[in-house]
Amino acid sequence: MDYNNYLPKKRLPYAVRIRNRIIVFAVFMGICALMGTCIFGEKQEQANPADEEEIVEETAENTTEQNTDEQASATVIREDGLFPKADSEDLVNTQTTVAAAVVPETPAEADVIDSTHIKAQKDVFLAEKIDNLLRRFRPEYAVILMVEPRSNEIIAWGERRNNHVQEKPDYFIKNTFPAASLAKTITISAAMESNRYSLTSQIPMIGSSTKLYKSQLRVKEGYKGPFIELQDAYARSANPPMAIVGMNVGADRLRSAAKKLGYNTNFPGALPPRSNYAPPDTGYGLAEVSSGFTDATTLTPLLAAAQVRAILMKKPLEIPWAANLDGYAPKSRIALDVGKFSDNTYYGLREAMIRTVTHGTARKNISTRHMARKNYEALNIGGKTGSLDGKDPYGRYEWFMGFAQSKEDPSKAVVLVIMQVHDLQGMRSQPATQVAGMLFNYWAHQNLPKKGK
Known part of the structure; x- marks a missing residue:
């Protein structure tokens, strides 16, 4: 009998586990976005300027209300369904999220050595x-x-x-x-x-x-x-x-x-x-x-x-x-x-x-x-x-x-x-x-x- 199978497995360090979870979550969200594009990917109808202005005003009002009173802001649902169509900007944002989980946003300043x-x-x-x-x-x-x-x-x-x-x-x-x-x-x-x-x-x-x-x-x-x-x-x-x-x-x-x-x-x-x-x-x-x-x-x-x-x-x-x-x-x-x-x-x-x-x-x-x-x-x-x-x-x-x-x-x-x-x-x-x-x-x-x- 191989008793090694019954030995407790060594867990990865906590920081490594958290990093891996963030990467998996980011990849999962990217896959969901692509799947949504395939299923609900009808071409979005162009919104008229009046509608866009109304949406912007509502979003700004809700953002201000959230910062001051910490109340829930109104949710604006796009016309193309729950999953918007993925474009190049979505993919870039996904890649940025994955990279941010691994690399610090502001790396430590290099200490110049004067000998x-x-x-x-x-x-x-x-x-x-x-x-x-x-x-x-x-x-x-x-x-x-x-x-x-x-x-x-x-x-x-x-x-x-x-x-x-x-x-x-x-x-x-x-x-x-x-x-x-x-x-x-x-x-x-x-x-x-x-x-x-x-x-x-x-x-x-x-x-x-x-x-x-x-x-x-x-x-x-x-x-x-x-x-x-x-x-x-x-x-x-x-x-x-x-x-x-x-x-x-x-x-x-x-x-x-x-x-x-x-x-x-x-x-x-x-x-x-x-x-x-x-x-x-x-x-x-x-x-x-x-x-x-x-x-x-x-x-x-x-x-x-x-x-x-x-x-x-x-x-x-x-x-x-x-x-x-x-x-x-x-x-x-x-x-x-x-x-x-x-x-x-x-x-x-x-x-x-x-x-x-x-x-x-x-x-x-x-x-x-x-x-x-x-x-x-x-x-x-x-x-x-x-x-x-x-x-x-x-x-x-x-x-x-x-x-x-x-x-x-x-x-x-x-x-x-x-x-x-x-x-x-x-x-x-x-x-x-x-x-x-x-x-x-x-x-x-x-x-x-x-x-x-």
């Missing part, structure tokens, strides 16, 4: 890959930044806004972007610096992880509900437990940790401008800031890259530089007096970011789904995701900041920051974590040693 800004970058191949992804996925707004950690030099970047890929990275230094859950990096840093928490500390997990109600912050005496480890609260971007941690360590420790990560700092030449972090001393506002559940905490992409590099290298904060991005990044390395974390805190931050990729919000897309298995297994990949609505520009902000480091040769590594803004009413492009996985994969192809060499 000048690509050739001027440190790593031309990475820059070209970024440019291709921006043109392929077409996010509403986006900036992508890649940095070499040892030298802290910007090696590739890309930006898209106003429906075009840009030649200048204006978003590097724009400080109106809400940091969203990237601000949880401050909270976990302050927690580990306080020596009151470790990565495996158990935090009460009350209610939904994506919400933040006051009732989720009240831990009753003798609480016996679910708990979550600190590293998992960070990796899964759980708001209530991170808010509880922030309220426990206090606003002063949070401000101190934020300072070491570059917030509230006036950098030389305003490159980048000041990123803001202002937690209140107590109350629900402190919980909001601790979990990143507010658009008052802002972050520039350039500072986000500096934070990841500092965590990866276990060094004080230093803003990424580029020799040929005057006005958008420093021209050379500049030492900053913002202090540094303990080695234990740097280690904990790195491990928490790696857990985001292995067990957290980036697990789905930064995987063998979008990376070659050999590259995925050869790298230690870490990061932090975040999303929140913002106003300048208006939309849904989506972040990824992270790193990829060779397990065999840790000196080979790259820092990556992606920030996308999606139209709340429109279609979203590919997730930032998917773009990150594809870029890490491409970087690994170019930089990791090939087997047998």
